[in-house]
Amino acid sequence: MLAAAQPPDEIARLSALAGLGVLDTASEPEFDALAKAAALICGTPIALVSLVDEKRQWFKANVGLTGVSETPRDLAFCAHAILGDSLFEVPDTTVDPRFADNPLVTGAPGIRFYAGAPLRLSSGEKVGTLCVIDHQARKLTDGQREALTHLSAVTAKSLEGRFVVKRLQTALDGSRFNESGLRLVVDNAPSMMAYWDKNLNCVFANRAYERWFGVHSDSIVGINIEELLGPELYELSKQYIAGALAGEVQTFERVIPGTGGINRHSLAYYVPDIVDGEVVGFLVQVSDLSALKHAEQSLQEAQRLGHIGSWEWSPQSDRTVWSAELYRITGRDPALPPPTFAEHSELYTPESWKLLQNAVNRALQLGEPYTLELEFAHPDGTAKWLEARGEARFDTTRSATILRGTVQDITLRRKLVAELAEQHELLRVTLQSIGDAVITTDAQGAVTWLNPVAAQMVGWSSVHAKGRPLDEVFCVVDEESRLPCMSPIDQVIGQGRITEKSSNTVLISRTGKEYDIQTTAAPIRSEADKLLGVVVVFHDVTEQRRQSKEITYRAQHDALTGLVNRAEFDIRLQRALHTAKTKGLVHTLMYIDLDQFKIVNDMCGHAAGDRLLQNVANLLRGVARERDTIARLGGDEFGLLLEHCTYDNAQTVAQQICHRLDDSRFLHDGKRFRISASIGLVPIDTHWKSPIAIMQAADRSCYAAKEAGRNRVHAWFEKDEALLARQCEMQWAARLESAFDEDRFRLYAQRIVPLDGSGGGHHLEVLLRLVESDGTVFPPGAFLPAAERFNLATRIDRLVLRKVVERLAARLNLSAYEMVCVNISGQSIGDRAFHREAIRILSAAGPTVCQRICLEITETVAITNMTEARVFIEQVHRLGVRIALDDFGAGAATFGYLKSLPIDVLKIDGQFVQDLISDPLNEAAMRCFVDMARIMGVKVVAECVETEAIAAHLTQMGVNYGQGYLFHRPEPFDNILI
Numbered sequence: 001m002l003a004a005a006q007p008p009d010e011i012a013r014l015s016a017l018a019g020l021g022v023l024d025t026a027s028e029p030e031f032d033a034l035a036k037a038a039a040l041i042c043g044t045p046i047a048l049v050s051l052v053d054e055k056r057q058w059f060k061a062n063v064g065l066t067g068v069s070e071t072p073r074d075l076a077f078c079a080h081a082i083l084g085d086s087l088f089e090v091p092d093t094t095v096d097p098r099f100a101d102n103p104l105v106t107g108a109p110g111i112r113f114y115a116g117a118p119l120r121l122s123s124g125e126k127v128g129t130l131c132v133i134d135h136q137a138r139k140l141t142d143g144q145r146e147a148l149t150h151l152s153a154v155t156a157k158s159l160e161g162r163f164v165v166k167r168l169q170t171a172l173d174g175s176r177f178n179e180s181g182l183r184l185v186v187d188n189a190p191s192m193m194a195y196w197d198k199n200l201n202c203v204f205a206n207r208a209y210e211r212w213f214g215v216h217s218d219s220i221v222g223i224n225i226e227e228l229l230g231p232e233l234y235e236l237s238k239q240y241i242a243g244a245l246a247g248e249v250q251t252f253e254r255v256i257p258g259t260g261g262i263n264r265h266s267l268a269y270y271v272p273d274i275v276d277g278e279v280v281g282f283l284v285q286v287s288d289l290s291a292l293k294h295a296e297q298s299l300q301e302a303q304r305l306g307h308i309g310s311w312e313w314s315p316q317s318d319r320t321v322w323s324a325e326l327y328r329i330t331g332r333d334p335a336l337p338p339p340t341f342a343e344h345s346e347l348y349t350p351e352s353w354k355l356l357q358n359a360v361n362r363a364l365q366l367g368e369p370y371t372l373e374l375e376f377a378h379p380d381g382t383a384k385w386l387e388a389r390g391e392a393r394f395d396t397t398r399s400a401t402i403l404r405g406t407v408q409d410i411t412l413r414r415k416l417v418a419e420l421a422e423q424h425e426l427l428r429v430t431l432q433s434i435g436d437a438v439i440t441t442d443a444q445g446a447v448t449w450l451n452p453v454a455a456q457m458v459g460w461s462s463v464h465a466k467g468r469p470l471d472e473v474f475c476v477v478d479e480e481s482r483l484p485c486m487s488p489i490d491q492v493i494g495q496g497r498i499t500e501k502s503s504n505t506v507l508i509s510r511t512g513k514e515y516d517i518q519t520t521a522a523p524i525r526s527e528a529d530k531l532l533g534v535v536v537v538f539h540d541v542t543e544q545r546r547q548s549k550e551i552t553y554r555a556q557h558d559a560l561t562g563l564v565n566r567a568e569f570d571i572r573l574q575r576a577l578h579t580a581k582t583k584g585l586v587h588t589l590m591y592i593d594l595d596q597f598k599i600v601n602d603m604c605g606h607a608a609g610d611r612l613l614q615n616v617a618n619l620l621r622g623v624a625r626e627r628d629t630i631a632r633l634g635g636d637e638f639g640l641l642l643e644h645c646t647y648d649n650a651q652t653v654a655q656q657i658c659h660r661l662d663d664s665r666f667l668h669d670g671k672r673f674r675i676s677a678s679i680g681l682v683p684i685d686t687h688w689k690s691p692i693a694i695m696q697a698a699d700r701s702c703y704a705a706k707e708a709g710r711n712r713v714h715a716w717f718e719k720d721e722a723l724l725a726r727q728c729e730m731q732w733a734a735r736l737e738s739a740f741d742e743d744r745f746r747l748y749a750q751r752i753v754p755l756d757g758s759g760g761g762h763h764l765e766v767l768l769r770l771v772e773s774d775g776t777v778f779p780p781g782a783f784l785p786a787a788e789r790f791n792l793a794t795r796i797d798r799l800v801l802r803k804v805v806e807r808l809a810a811r812l813n814l815s816a817y818e819m820v821c822v823n824i825s826g827q828s829i830g831d832r833a834f835h836r837e838a839i840r841i842l843s844a845a846g847p848t849v850c851q852r853i854c855l856e857i858t859e860t861v862a863i864t865n866m867t868e869a870r871v872f873i874e875q876v877h878r879l880g881v882r883i884a885l886d887d888f889g890a891g892a893a894t895f896g897y898l899k900s901l902p903i904d905v906l907k908i909d910g911q912f913v914q915d916l917i918s919d920p921l922n923e924a925a926m927r928c929f930v931d932m933a934r935i936m937g938v939k940v941v942a943e944c945v946e947t948e949a950i951a952a953h954l955t956q957m958g959v960n961y962g963q964g965y966l967f968h969r970p971e972p973f974d975n976i977l978i
Helices: 010-020 029-042 142-174 179-187 208-213 225-245 290-305 324-330 342-346 350-366 411-433 452-458 488-495 542-556 566-583 597-604 606-623 647-663 691-707 721-742 780-789 793-809 832-845 859-864 866-877 894-898 920-936 948-957
Strands: 046-052 056-063 070-072 088-090 113-120 126-134 192-197 202-205 250-257 263-275 278-288 308-314 319-322 370-377 383-394 400-409 437-442 447-450 476-478 502-508 514-525 531-540 587-594 629-634 637-643 665-668 671-674 677-684 713-715 745-754 762-771 817-824 853-858 882-888 905-908 939-942
Touching: 010 126, 010 142, 029 046, 029 056, 029 126, 029 142, 029 411, 046 113, 113 142, 126 142, 142 411, 192 208, 225 250, 225 263, 225 278, 308 324, 319 324, 324 400, 342 350, 350 370, 350 383, 350 400, 383 411, 437 452, 447 452, 452 531, 488 514, 488 531, 514 542, 542 566, 566 587, 566 629, 566 637, 566 677, 566 691, 587 606, 587 647, 587 691, 597 606, 597 665, 597 671, 606 629, 606 637, 606 647, 606 665, 637 647, 647 677, 647 713, 677 691, 691 713, 721 762, 721 780, 721 793, 745 793, 745 817, 762 780, 762 793, 780 793, 793 817, 793 832, 793 853, 817 882, 832 866, 853 859, 853 866, 859 882, 866 882, 905 920, 920 939, 920 948
Parallel strands: 677 713, 762 817, 817 853, 853 882, 882 905, 905 939
Antiparallel strands: 046 056, 046 126, 056 070, 088 113, 113 126, 192 202, 192 278, 250 263, 263 278, 308 319, 308 400, 370 383, 383 400, 437 447, 437 531, 476 502, 502 514, 514 531, 587 637, 587 677, 629 637, 665 671, 745 762
16 A cells, blocks of 8 residues: 655645634535535545545545544545645556555445545645545546536635634624724635624625625625615515524525626525624625535435435346336336346337446456446336446356346436536636636746636746746836836735736737737735735737727827827927926927918819828928927918927028928929918917917917918017007907807998989898997997908808898888898808808798898909809809899909809999099999999999989999998998888
């Protein structure tokens, strides 16, 4: 006999076993149930929960070994089993030299077969086994081995859970509840634990509540138990809560619904906390008995359906004896005689009958016992499976005198084994598919285990990595510096706790492949708080980090040009101003506005305009330094932040940009366009209060450059007259916004009079005034330039058109009005959104109103936006609206474009009217305009008529209408309407 060697960690193992406090304790139902489940699944008469002490093995649970509680360690099979990590199996002890002469083999209990799975604690020590024993030689199936291994893991957890409960009970009995002292214990317990005061409010809860209810344990503290359990579960628990508050320990089983639709079968203990004879609260421990309950139910079902039947058969007389249980198992009428051996062919399928014949022949001839699984047809029509065992007895002449055996219905067991095999396969596939990589080490930082994902990422197999330093297998560097990162071992030891997820780290595989990873490391500690090792969990975030960088890049850059966008530019400008104030550094801001972009965009389309913006962005990249920031601020506006650059040097750079743009030509579809820019230049120094003030100054400087002739640089300086004018416009923009909010725009009107004295309805031109809060009335010339500059003109046009239509639609009799003229700005003519809004307003008003409205478009606007103007005119014409060309004669190329516009009224600019009598050129031009209008079939209106002489002269020339102070001074529109 060969005694087992001592494990390398024998001292720690014995200490861990003693620390469990389980040796020589009374039997407990959960451990007995685990042993019974092992015996049932493995089909053995004996199953033990064996704990290997210094000189003995002691049985915490014992099935089938009556009257024995321990054996010497030297004889123990379990002493061999705890030397390995996996299941230890001896198919036939009589042929194994280690056990052939063992007294437990040669004598009682006659061990012929042994299989034991080590009981491994969370700290790694193997304190014993869950083992099965048979009197016959045999082998476990793969499914039985897997099941026995899982049951041993459940047994080990039960031992640890028992220890935690006992330790917690001791702490409660000895003193008032001390949360900090018990937190480590309860948070690592597999059971749910919580303490509730006498008002049923939670004082503490362990982390198991996260697994059971899906809520963090910290969030449970302070809430009432009814809120946690819910109305139904609370109602079922009220009697036990009342019992605990009455000072009585409560124990009961309950099915608790959990997260994900999982129901857990639980065993609950309510232990009252009694201080000075008064219950001040109670401790709740709820253990998950689902696995144990499943095994218990399987055992109960097997006990009901799987009684063992016995038989004897005499080969000489072919006489058979059956037990009553065997009749029940086979469904045969007990009143009938047992079948002969030949009649057994009627019970089994042909394949099983053949197996039984061969096994019986070998038993009779060679003395070999047999164990077979046979399929038979039950009289109720169902197919069932039996486990048939048999062995022969011989006389002194070696002749078989009798064959004896047992039969057990294993139909359920086979089904369970099949299901277990399916679950095992599912578990295997699941483990292979887990996305997180896991590496464990010992206390010295040597690798002890890798999961498949980790092995694939680090390029090391688990076998080759085991025992190597973690830094050799898990090579991680900083993403930017490429320097090695601190080892997870050092982080855990230094902080003594779980480290936060690290970011910006790169794993370099053994194969050279790189992965962006996020990592968490946690200590592995013993019950005595000794560091046993570290577990490192990491996963591949390469794609997520790439997407994050892309999102960040897109959030900071303009999609069209690739330049920094306005938001990021503002951040860098803020940083530059801060360094200027705190460190005295010198920076300069350049604000760039393209001069001819709108022409390219209108004539060639937006795609060409986009290409032009990309060309300008590349030109700016060629001029700027690498450290400078170039941004597209919006539309055709760019910003250039020149850091550590003097004002004089910045002016040189700005002039260089102007020269390069002026020398370049943009080509599209055979057309060449000259490109230029207006640039505002502002120094960034300590006198600026904010980046907004700097940007405003740069914008005003750029506008001043544009008004001074374009293609030039305007350098900002204090008391700049051009900038002051620009600032005045900006103030007007703010006042206009207030006027919109406070509805301070007022409609005025001026009559348009027929010069030939004919009757007909009234002709009016609607004019606009802005009334300040103090009652001051401003004409449009005071605020419209600012409105056009800051893109507010279209809003004003929508407001005016809507108000005019509303007033006309409210009149019961519109026959008194022939024509009401409403001015439309150039911005509105070029804005398709305004087109849609105007058409909607006019369409809703109806034809009666539309036939009295005439929209006035200035000649310059019509020429500049010829395509958009024609589209708009055609749309409103279809609604019955007329079009007047205003300020005619003030623009260029008048006659070339006039014939292309489908207008109804021609309004002559006042500069030709005021000096009509004294200036022959004006008279010649006026006659030309009138003749052309007559040929085109449109009416002519002369503006700025202020004397009777001019009115008479216009009448003699054939002008249809006159408008001016001679006839009518503007007054509120509502005063004119009837």
